[in-house]
Amino acid sequence: MKKLLLLFIIFITYLFAFTLRVDAENLYKFTNANFDTSNSIIVLSAQDTTENFLDQNIKLVKMEGKAYFDIESAITTFPKQDWIFNSGPIKEIKISQFSVNPCKIRVVIYYDNDFNPDSINFFRIKNNIIIKLKNGTICDNEYFHNTYRDEHSSSSDFYEYLTITTPVEQTNDSITGQIQDAFNVKAEQTFEKKELKLNTKYYLNNISTRQNGILINGFGAVTIERPMILQNPSRIVYDLPNTLVDTKLRNKEFKINETETVKIGQFSVNKARIVITTDDVGDYIPIYSEDNQSLILANYKKTNNTTLYNHSSNAIDYIKEKENPLTESLIIKFDSPIVHGLDRYNDKLIIYLYNVSKYNDTNFKETFKNTFFENAVIDLMPKIGLKLTIPFQQDAMVSSYLGADGRSLKIKIKQVKKKQEPSIVLNPVNPKAQTGTKRVVIDAGHGGTDTGAIGGGINEKDITLDVAKRVEKLLRQKGYEIKMTRADDTYVSLQERVEISEQYSPDIFVSIHVNSSVKPEITGVETHYYHQESMELAQTVHSSFASAIQSPNRGLFKSKFYVINHTTSPAILIEIGFISNCNERLQLTGEKRKQATARAIADGIQEYFAKQNR
Secondary structure (H helix, E strand, O other): OHHHHHHHHHHHHHHHHHHHHHHHOOOEEEEEEEEEOOOOEEEEEEOOOOOOOOOOOOOOEEEOOEEEEEEEOEEEOOOOEEEEEOOOOEEEEEEEEEEEOOEEEEEEEEEOOOOOHHHOEEEEEOOEEEEEOOOOOOOOOOOEEEEEEOOOOOHHHOOOOEEEEEEOOOOOOOHHHHHHHHOOOOOOOOEEEEEEOOOOOEEEEEEEEEOOEEEEEEEEOOOEEOOEEEOOOOEEEEEEEOEEEOOOOOOEEEEOOOOOEEEEEEEEOOEEEEEEEOOOHHHEEEEEOOOOOEEEEEEOOOOOHHHHOOOOEEEEEEEEEEEEOOEEEEEEEEOOOOOEEEEEOOOEEEEEEOOEEEOOHHHHHHHOOOOOOOOOEEEEEOOOEEEEEEEOOOOOEEEEEEEOOOOEEEEEEEOOOOOOOOOOOOOOOOOOOOOOOOEEEEEEOOEOOEOOOEEOOEEHHHHHHHHHHHHHHHHHHOOOEEEEOOOOOOOOOHHHHHHHHHHHOOOEEEEEEEEOOOOOOOOOEEEEEOOHHHHHHHHHHHHHHHHHOOOOEEEEEEOOOHHHHHOOOOEEEEEEEEOOOHHHHHHHOOHHHHHHHHHHHHHHHHHHHHHHOO
16 A cells, blocks of 8 residues: 555656646746846846747735735746845845746845835846836836946945845755655755855856857856956956856866967956967957857957857947936947947947948937047948947046847946146145155044034034044054044034145045934945046945944945045045944944944055055
């Protein structure tokens, strides 16, 4: 009898597994889940199919403190995701295989009570589902992947600290355990938590060499930075931000041909580095696939272009965008996905549109008349396709973007704000020394009659002055020259602070403040910058500061505060905590927190200068 029962169970198990295999042909396999914290976007990527499309009518079920939605006829090929956030209205996001018969993925979003779930919107591009969690312009028309950028550091590189919870795989040796697995009946499962500093956008898991270059494959959205050319030996260096390299590929050298090699490594916690040793450093360019999942780094003069694509495309529309007086974008739409290469020169950008054969020159010129792109030219190149040449100022910052459907290309140009010449000052204080010693202005926020924020009878001005003096002491011990905008409890206007800095002509300007909110439960640290040249300083100091202080990391903000807007040196404003929260206020007035804050800021400043000297 027991044998018959066992045989019956095995038969049912086999039948169930067979049914799943048959049904799997009609399933959508989701291969990737990414969360962009800077834009509050979840991107779920499925294998593209030509016959069917994902259900566009996803229904969001709203409940008290949470909401969820299901994706029918879908399975995940990645582990269960459990993202726990330390700041912001979104507290936790869970993505898991909710059921297997029928196959259904469930995404659950937990949020604060004051968060409005009606702001959650869904977009579908091919079989990518994009969930936008806040209002804004992102995803309203196109979801663009950043494919190239001049910047070697960006606010998009910095993500708040994340706790990932994943199930611990357990092997079932018993027949009972195997039957439970077959029927998706799980016993109590063990989970482990892991702290991450960022949310990687690209996982690089394969590299293969070609006769004149290398092919890189991975999952997510790949971005490449402006390359560096080095000598002795001659080599070109490409950095891929927000990229994690598979451990089996790290620090291995591959042979491209008889004279050229390539090596790939994990340069930092969130950046991959690819070094190609070649005498033809000026001829290597990145070539992007139509889905931005793979990348070719190749000698474009020796590449057989016909092997890069299997279909042709035509330019069908031209759009201009102006974000502000210094930033404009060119967008070209195509009737099918494109394959393109990019070559960055000091004063121009060349885009090779390998599989594009037709465009309207009159419409192109008319659209971009009186813009940064009015001198751009499109040339028809036999056996190559089209060549788009965009000239610009030498100090401009350039970025390129590819639409998620591969049918639109966006080029953004940001001109650097020209620094204003400081007003003539008679008998300037302590002209900048020629010894190479770095000079820092420390600005203690508020002072005198300006108390700043007040909480529990404590004034912001007292905390900022205390911490500023500690930073001054630590930096002087490291050999820096320091100028304080105020050294005691006196009132100094914002304009006077700027004038003090401009007369001193420092290498950097650091303003220290304490935050406040009408919501007493809010805590955390944040750093503000305004001008692009201040970005790296903000990122470096904030990274040091946020990792050293036990308080939620609220991230980087681009803010037009007077002192960091009007100073001509790289300038940041640091909010070291919330005086409006009683627990954090108690810490901010304590010896331990003040000294840890000062040390972290000083360490971040030293790390920033070390980077400048590399």
